[in-house]
Amino acid sequence: MHTKKQNDSKLYFSHPSQETLVVHLGGNWLLETPLPSVELLEHEIQLTATVRTVNFDASNLTIWDSNLLIFLSKVFDVCTKYNIRIRMEGLPQGVQKLLDLASSKRQRKGITGKAGKESFLIRVADTTFDFIQTSKDMLAFIGEAVLAFGKLLCGRANFRRTDLMNVIQESGAQAIPIVSLISLLVGLIFAFVGALQLKLFGAQIYVANIVGIAMVRVMGAIMTGIIMAGRTGASFAAQIGTMQVNEEVDALKTLGISPMEFLVLPRMLALVLMMPLLCLYADLMGIIGGMIVGVFMLDLDFMEYYYQTKSAVALTHLWVGLFHSAVFGVLIALSGCLRGMQCGRSASAVGSATTSAVVTGIVSIIVSTAIITIVCEVIGI
Amino acid sequence: MSEKRGSTVPEAKIVVRDLDMGYGSFVLMSGMNFTVSKGDIFIIMGGSGCGKSTLLKVIVGLLEPLHGQVFYDGVSFWEGDPQQKARIMRKIGVLYQSSALWSSMTLAENVALPLEQYTDLSKGYIRELVSLKLALVGLAGFEEFYPSEISGGMRKRAGLARAMALDPDILFFDEPSAGLDPVSARLLDDLIRELRDSLGATVVVVTHELQSIFAIGNNSVFLDPDTKTIIASGNPKRLLAESKDPKVINFLTRGER
Incomplete structure (x- = not known):
């Protein structure tokens, strides 16, 4: 009981x-x-x-x-x-x-439940094949993107100019506040860290060199890239992923409109155009950040700091930085659009596509920076 | 096709031959054969999840079949070169289950896009055409609305206006009545029939709505997930009266007989 x-x-x-x-x-x-x-x-x-x-x-x-x-x-x-x-x-x-x-007796017949856990070896094999397939998909995607870009250069690409303008506005002008804040602070941090060491030698003025060269040559581009990967890359993946869920991409295909040209190309173009501009702006904000530390903490003269920066930063640094940013623009747009196009047909798939786009974007930024840096070193720029 | 017809053989619009379809190594349906004749309202029916929508995807060119052919007016779709595919695709219009209107564009822009893509018509003339198409589906005056601002039934109608933008020979409907109240669903059925009659188009409808099937369908195939193929074809009303297959009867009578 x-x-x-x-x-x-x-x-x-x-x-x-x-x-x-x-x-x-x-x-x-x-x-x-x-x-x-x-x-x-x-x-x-x-x-x-x-x-x-x-x-x-x-x-x-x-x-x-x-x-x-x-x-x-x-x-x-x-x-x-x-x-x-x-x-x-x-x-x-x-x-x-x-x-x-x-x-x-009332359960559905025909479809049996999922097979039980597979053995370790089968899972390893499946994962490997999946990896090969994903790599192939990625290469195919890049190939198609290049072809679409070729079409654009021939003036035969098929997208709406208003879409391009919208993306340019969203990824360019609307990103200015966050780019300002982040690059100003990065410039500030660089100056602080550098100043502590340089003060030991009484060489505070060289803070201008550190901040100037670092920002213009690489950090401006990287910081802008990371912001854009999180901001714009994610939004590309979410937009295209949702279109995938709503069959909007299918609707484009059955009308014979290439999603690559119609959706991916304007986004890629917008980022390639906007990234160098944002990068240039980030460089400036970084230098201003460094200047704030130099003038207010290290008691350097404003003009002194300005001339020191001017003499330290060569035009080559600027070109290298802008090149970085254009490359990042392509990479962020590609990873965002790729993950969006690969998105499955559910709400959670859109979430993973977004996450994956940001991760792919940031990883490719860092890897490409390493490659560009090594190449610059080898050819002596 | 098992169904006997009169002495005049109707023109075959779509011929599906020995079609196998699935995803990767998973075969969903195999050995499918059927013909859609000009002017048909052809129903693809079967229980939920049996592969109706997948078959539609294969026919409209979104998913490559594992094996077999789809012919449009005697021309093979999947074996043709890209230009041939594009020519065929220009002749078909699809209304998707979720309407699939491009959410960043107004209804007018949605309907206008196919026209801008395929014709050199002037902007003003395209605008007139768009208004006409929207009026045909009962949405006159909604040109500047975005898809998110209208109801589900209206979205279906707008999707139909877009599918009809290029005056297609063949219209495909994926679950047209899904998510609609009974009256809206019937009105959409009426619209489908009227458009077929007035435009002379051929219509292929994927659905499991019995009322729609009997109201508009004059030919059909029944997909069976157990045997993974088509187990019955013909006029749905005649299938209900004459079919001996318990699965088909079970489906057509909602399992009540």
Whole structure:
């Protein structure tokens, strides 16, 4: 017998005959009341080895929910184990109906459940093949993008000018506040870190060199790139991914419009045009950041700092920086659009496409920076 | 096709021959053969998840079949060169299940885009055409609305206006009544029939709505996921009266007989 509170579920057994066991269910069988252990029943069956049929008596049952169904399914398991027949007549009508709905004969046939866990080797093989396939897809995507770009140069590319303008506005002008803030602070940080060391030698003025060269040559481009990967790359992936979910990309294809030209090209073009401009602006903001530290903390003269920067930063640095930023523009647009086009057909797929676009964008920025730096070193720029 | 017709053989618009389809190594349906004749309202029916929409994707050129052919007016779609594909695609219009209107464009821009792509018509004339197409589906005056600003039923109609923009020979509908109330669904059925009659177009509808099937369909195929192929074809009403296949009868009577 299982009794704790007045309203708890009650379970007890009786034997009207040698072969019959009656399970009496009483009280409340609700999810928040504790479930009696089915071992009680098993114990009862083992005690009287002659039981052939189990009946139910639910006359004292007040309220029940899924909790009772779970208990009954355990009872059925025990009965099957001991090869005992179950008579459900004593259960409430509703319970009988629900049990019938969930019974094995009412389940959908044809499609069997997913295969169980695959072995480690199979998973390794699958992952490898997936990786090869993804790499192929990526190469194919880049190839198509290059072809589309070729078409653009021949003046035959097919996209709406208003789309290009919209993307330019979103990824260019609207990014200015965040680019200002981040690059100003980066310039400031560089100046601080440099100043601490340079002060030891009384060479504070060289803070201008550090900030100027670092920002113009590479950091301006990298910071802009990372901001744009998080801001614009993610939004490209989300936009195109949602279009994929809504069958909008399919609609373009059945009209014979290449999504590569119509969706990817304007985005790529916009970023290639906007990234160098934003980078130039970030360079300026970084230098101003450095100047704030130089003038207000290191007591350098404003003009002194200006001339020092001017003499340190060569035009080559600027070209290298702008080249970086144009490359980043292509990479961010490509990774955003690629992940968007690869997006599956669900809301969660759009989420993963966005995440993946940002990760791909940032990784490709860092890798390409390394490559460009090494190449510059080798050819002596 | 098993169905017997009169002495005049109607012109075959679409012929599907020995078609197998699926994703990767997973075969969804195989050995499919059927013909859609000019002026048909052809129904592709079957239970949920049996591959109806996938078949539509293969026919309209979005998914390459694993094996087999789709012929449009005797021309193979999947074996043709890109230009041939483009020529065929220009002749078809598709209304997607989710309407698939381009959400960043107004209804007018949505309908205008195919016209801008394929014709050299002047902007003013395209605008007139767009207004006409939107009026045909009962959406006159909604030119400057965005898809997010109108109801689901209106979006379907706008999607139809876009599908009709280039006066296609063949119109495809993927679950046209999905997500519509019974009255809107019937109105859309009426519209489909009227457009077929007045434009002389051929219509292919993927659906499992019995009322639509009997109301508009004059020919059909029934896809069965267990045997992975077509198990019945012909006029839906005649299938209901004459079919011996318990699966087909079960489907056509909502399992009530």
